[in-house]
Amino acid sequence: MSKVPNIVTPPPGPKSKALVEKRNDLIPPGVYLVQPVTIAESKGSVMTDVDGNSYIDFTSGIGVTSLGHTVDEIVDTITTQAGKLIHSCIHVVNYEPYLDLAKKLTEVTPGGFKKRAMMLNSGSEAVENAVKIVRQSTGRPNVISFENSFHGRSYMALSLTGKWDPYRVGFGPFVPGVYFTPFPYSYRCPWGTDDAEECGEAALHHIEKNVLKTQVDPSTVGAVITEPIQGEGGFIDPPDNFFPGLKELCEEHGIQLIIDEIQTGYARTGKMWGIEHYSVEPDLMTIAKAIAAGLPLSAVVARDDLMKDIYPGSLGGTYGGNPIACATALKVLEIIERENIVDKAAELGKKLRKRLDEFYDRYEVVGEVRGKGPMLAMELVKDRKTKEPHKDATSAVMKGCLESGLLTLKAGLYGNVIRLHPPLTIDDELLDKGLAIMEETLKKV
Numbered sequence: 373m374s375k376v377p378n379i380v381t382p383p384p385g386p387k388s389k390a391l392v393e394k395r396n397d398l399i400p401p402g403v404y405l406v407q408p409v410t411i412a413e414s415k416g417s418v419m420t421d422v423d424g425n426s427y428i429d430f431t432s433g434i435g436v437t438s439l440g441h442t443v444d445e446i447v448d449t450i451t452t453q454a455g456k457l458i459h460s461c462i463h464v465v466n467y468e469p470y471l472d473l474a475k476k477l478t479e480v481t482p483g484g485f486k487k488r489a490m491m492l493n494s495g496s497e498a499v500e501n502a503v504k505i506v507r508q509s510t511g512r513p514n515v516i517s518f519e520n521s522f523h524g525r526s527y528m529a530l531s532l533t534g535k536w537d538p539y540r541v542g543f544g545p546f547v548p549g550v551y552f553t554p555f556p557y558s559y560r561c562p563w564g565t566d567d568a569e570e571c572g573e574a575a576l577h578h579i580e581k582n583v584l585k586t587q588v589d590p591s592t593v594g595a596v597i598t599e600p601i602q603g604e605g606g607f608i609d610p611p612d613n614f615f616p617g618l619k620e621l622c623e624e625h626g627i628q629l630i631i632d633e634i635q636t637g638y639a640r641t642g643k644m645w646g647i648e649h650y651s652v653e654p655d656l657m658t659i660a661k662a663i664a665a666g667l668p669l670s671a672v673v674a675r676d677d678l679m680k681d682i683y684p685g686s687l688g689g690t691y692g693g694n695p696i697a698c699a700t701a702l703k704v705l706e707i708i709e710r711e712n713i714v715d716k717a718a719e720l721g722k723k724l725r726k727r728l729d730e731f732y733d734r735y736e737v738v739g740e741v742r743g744k745g746p747m748l749a750m751e752l753v754k755d756r757k758t759k760e761p762h763k764d765a766t767s768a769v770m771k772g773c774l775e776s777g778l779l780t781l782k783a784g785l786y787g788n789v790i791r792l793h794p795p796l797t798i799d800d801e802l803l804d805k806g807l808a809i810m811e812e813t814l815k816k817v
């Protein structure tokens with residue numbers, strides 16, 4: 373491998389800068405940009421920009437290219453399928469990659485019961501459709517969602533997203549029938565406790581004694597939707613008692629549990645699905661991001677009885693379940709199984725956790741290290757006692773990393789969380805180099 377990272381001109385270099393200026397002139401700033409560089413190509417865990425700088429990638433396009441960039445086998449699958457069938461709308465004629473993927477997804481998702489699956493293009497669309505399926509099949513219109521959640525940018529998905537700035541600014545009114553409740557973010561527990569399990573208990577208590585008593589009639593609530601680990605919210609993994617309690621509460625009131633695995637799925641947390649850490653079976657699941665190695669594809673997988681009587685013609689779309697994307701998604705699942713990617717991700721998680729725990733021990737600015745498997749993040753604070761968020765330090769770390777050849781992402785309610793999203797296939801050498809760069813920048817803030 374040629375030298376990586378390789379910074380030949382301080383990023384952003386002149387070509388990158390000119391193209392970012394072009395972007396700023398052509399594209400609305402609402403389509404935000406985290407890293408001010410223009411990428412020309414990528415391979416494995418390395419991205420190379422138009423100035424010839426190459427970076428270690430700790431972003432995977434926000435958890436999408438989990439198997440690495442432009443994997444040869446994936447490229448072959450795409451070109452082979454493109455030579456056979458690029459498109460036919462699934463409403464016009466039937467085709468096999470869609471069916472094969474539907475079958476496979478019903479097999480690899482939690483729950484031994486009969487399921488069905490449908491394909492769409494984006495995570496947001498999967499969320500939209502999960503809610504449509506619940507509303508039509510149960511006749512219950514209302515949905516409970518969590519504060520600090522992210523479910524997407526289309527109107528239903530945005531209406532379920534529990535963070536105002538930047539996602540919802542100026543976009544109201546939103547879809548009615550959504551009720552928010554706090555997530556057990558135990559580092560900053562809304563109920564003031566430092567005990568994670570107590571925070572989980574309080575979150576459940578709040579739904580039962582507040583939301584379902586004072587805000588909405590439980591018999592009208594179709595679903596609770598939640599990420600197993602909040603992604604954009606800052607990689608917040610709830611305490612172990614939370615999901616079993618939530619499932620019990622849902623069952624008691626006949627409410628469906630929609631688990632949004634869009635960011636947590638496909639081994640990102642060291643298990644195939646994030647919810648597997650909590651031994652709970654969802655009624656519906658939304659899946660996207662890593663599903664097709666970067667091609668636009670998403671899915672809803674749900675219990676058969678919720679899907680089987682959906683009114684004919686009421687679901688779908690022109691592009692959902694594109695044959696190339698479905699063939700690629702099948703290849704992704706094949707690689708995950710064949711290469712034991714779930715076990716490898718768990719191992720990667722251990723290595724990352726060890727280093728991030730060292731950062732916690734060494735640098736006061738690291739207030740908390742959290743997450744599951746390799747889905748790990750550091751929350752940066754000005755003071756460990758007051759937990760005052762340190763947004764400037766977060767920006768400085770990201771800038772420092774970029775300048776040294778490491779691409780990173782942030783997250784969190786206060787924009788002070790560095791989240792790690794490396795390809796799950798990253799090799800030890802690049803991983804160590806990337807973490808060493810991160811440590812050097814942490815030292816300086």
Ligand SMILES: Cc1ncc(COP(=O)(O)O)c(C=O)c1O
Pocket residue numbers: 434494495496497499522523524525599603604632633634635636660661
């Ligand atoms: C948990 C979760 N749900 C939904 C979405 C929306 O997916 P998309 O951006 O593909 O619409 C995202 C995207 O980050 C996500 O992380």
